[in-house]
Amino acid sequence: MALHFISAEEAASYINHDDVVGFSGFTPAGSVKSIPVAIGERAKLQHAQGNPFKIGVITGASTGDSLDGSLARAEAVKFRTPYQSNPDLRNLINAGKADYFDSHLSVVGQNIRYGFLGKINWGIIEACDVTEQGEIVLTTGVGISPTICKVADKILIELNSYHPKALRGCTIFTL
Numbered sequence: 001m002a003l004h005f006i007s008a009e010e011a012a013s014y015i016n017h018d019d020v021v022g023f024s025g026f027t028p029a030g031s032v033k034s035i036p037v038a039i040g041e042r043a044k045l046q047h048a049q050g051n052p053f054k055i056g057v058i059t060g061a062s063t064g065d066s067l068d069g070s071l072a073r074a075e076a077v078k079f080r081t082p083y084q085s086n087p088d089l090r091n092l093i094n095a096g097k098a099d100y101f102d103s104h105l106s107v108v109g110q111n112i113r114y115g116f117l118g119k120i121n122w123g124i125i126e127a128c129d130v131t132e133q134g135e136i137v138l139t140t141g142v143g144i145s146p147t148i149c150k151v152a153d154k155i156l157i158e159l160n161s162y163h164p165k166a167l168r169g170c171t172i173f174t175l
Contacts (some may be wrong), residue, residue, distance in 0.1 A: 003130060011124075011156045012038035018078065019121040020056035022112065023163070024150035028064035032126045032158040036067040043076035054078035054098075058117055060143025062086070063103050071162020081117065082108045108148040123152035126160050129135070 012035060015021060025031025039055070046053035051151040057071065057080045070085035071077050075097060080089060082103035093100040103111065111117050125145050138145055139160050149155055 008034035008038040012137040024145040026141035026143040031063040033066040040070035040074035043074040063169040123148040123155040
């Protein structure tokens with residue numbers, strides 16, 4: 001398997017209006033940090049050109065400002081589930097500019113597998129390593145990452161070098 005490395009901005013360029021994206025993470029732990037910011041910037045550019053740009057956002061729990069905050073401030077969230085704790089996203093939801101479905105965290109993976117949340121176009125996953133054999137070494141918030149990777153049409157991996165590759169064996173799975 002040949003690994004192809006791209007920038008967060010290039011990764012964001014693959015995400016389209018109305019895509020449903022499953023993000024890794026369980027609170028900011030294991031949550032992607034750079035790609036959502038780039039998606040938010042892409043959304044702002046699309047909006048400035050008069051084009052719609054919103055995505056469905058599914059995670060394993062709350063995430064953090066780099067994901068929920070940056071997408072909310074860009075008004076790039078079509079819907080969000082299962083849980084969030086970001087004030088900017090809360091304001092967007094309360095203003096009726098994004099749909100929100102609060103769900104118990106323990107059923108999100110099952111709801112994805114059963115198709116209750118629709119088709120997942122993209123999985124965007126944080127990892128500290130990816131092997132040539134396709135093994136993904138997740139960082140510290142596994143959550144629904146394996147489920148997202150199994151059902152998503154395509155997967156983007158955001159490598160986080162702050163986490164040691166020694167996590168291998170704790171949070172590894174193969175597609």
